[in-house]
Amino acid sequence: AQTVTQSQPEMSVQEAETVTLSCTYDTSESDYYLFWYKQPPSRQMILVIRQEAYKQQNATENRFSVNFQKAAKSFSLKISDSQLGDAAMYFCAYRTEVYQAGTALIFGKGTTLSVSS
Amino acid sequence: DAGITQSPRHKVTETGTPVTLRCHQTENHRYMYWYRQDPGHGLRLIHYSYGVKDTDKGEVSDGYSVSRSKTEDFLLTLESATSSQTSVYFCAISPERKRETQYFGPGTRLLVL
Numbered sequence: 701a702q703t704v705t706q707s708q709p710e711m712s713v714q715e716a717e718t719v720t721l722s723c724t725y726d727t728s729e730s731d732y733y734l735f736w737y738k739q740p741p742s743r744q745m746i747l748v749i750r751q752e753a754y755k756q757q758n759a760t761e762n763r764f765s766v767n768f769q770k771a772a773k774s775f776s777l778k779i780s781d782s783q784l785g786d787a788a789m790y791f792c793a794y795r796t797e798v799y800q801a802g803t804a805l806i807f808g809k810g811t812t813l814s815v816s817s
Numbered sequence: 818d819a820g821i822t823q824s825p826r827h828k829v830t831e832t833g834t835p836v837t838l839r840c841h842q843t844e845n846h847r848y849m850y851w852y853r854q855d856p857g858h859g860l861r862l863i864h865y866s867y868g869v870k871d872t873d874k875g876e877v878s879d880g881y882s883v884s885r886s887k888t889e890d891f892l893l894t895l896e897s898a899t900s901s902q903t904s905v906y907f908c909a910i911s912p913e914r915k916r917e918t919q920y921f922g923p924g925t926r927l928l929v930l
Contacts, residue, residue, distance in 0.1 A: 743923065791859060791860070804852075804862035809858070809859050
């Protein structure tokens with residue numbers, strides 16, 4: 701079974717600085733998808749970025765980028781020019797490429813990011 | 818914004834009472850999911866639906882049932898609520914053209930006393 705591990709329960713960063721959140725996963729599959737979700741105090745789960753395992757190029761979305769190391773099974777999230785609104789819990793998630801209707805996302809336990817001014 | 822709403826957003830109930838949570842979506846997505854979020858566990862799948870009247874169990878389905886009589890509504894029912902079902906419940910959808918990606922509703926916080 702696949703597992704997702706986020707080894708940093710809490711991280712902090714100052715405004716305008718860069719922070720990297722770590723995620724590792726375990727799978728025997730060669731094709732899959734990886735995601736980062738943001739959960740602010742409002743509790744809404746917001747999709748931040750998505751990576752397809754068969755693509756070598758790292759995904760980017762504005763100030764958010766990933767470092768996807770397939771052989772190491774590592775998927776870290778880099779937030780550049782951090783803003784106060786980035787303060788949230790961040791979840792890493794895995795999904796198999798094999799499509800079945802009920803295939804769930806497998807989530808890590810989350811990393812709480814605080815941003816100071 | 819995937820056009821997902823959940824109701825109620827907050828609910829307090831007593832052990833043994835039935836509770837129904839509603840997920841409503843406005844974009845005719847076929848695939849819908851119910852997750853629960855608990856400290857130390859992340860989000861876990863309860864039930865899912867792949868069409869009207871087509872539903873099946875997820876990882877943590879004991880004590881829950883679902884129904885989907887219309888494309889836009891996916892209902893989660895706790896037949897007899899227990900304190901272990903105190904949690905935050907999220908509904909999610911997958912777009913047809915991006916089925917591996919799930920977008921979440923705002924969540925319902927349920928407290929069972």
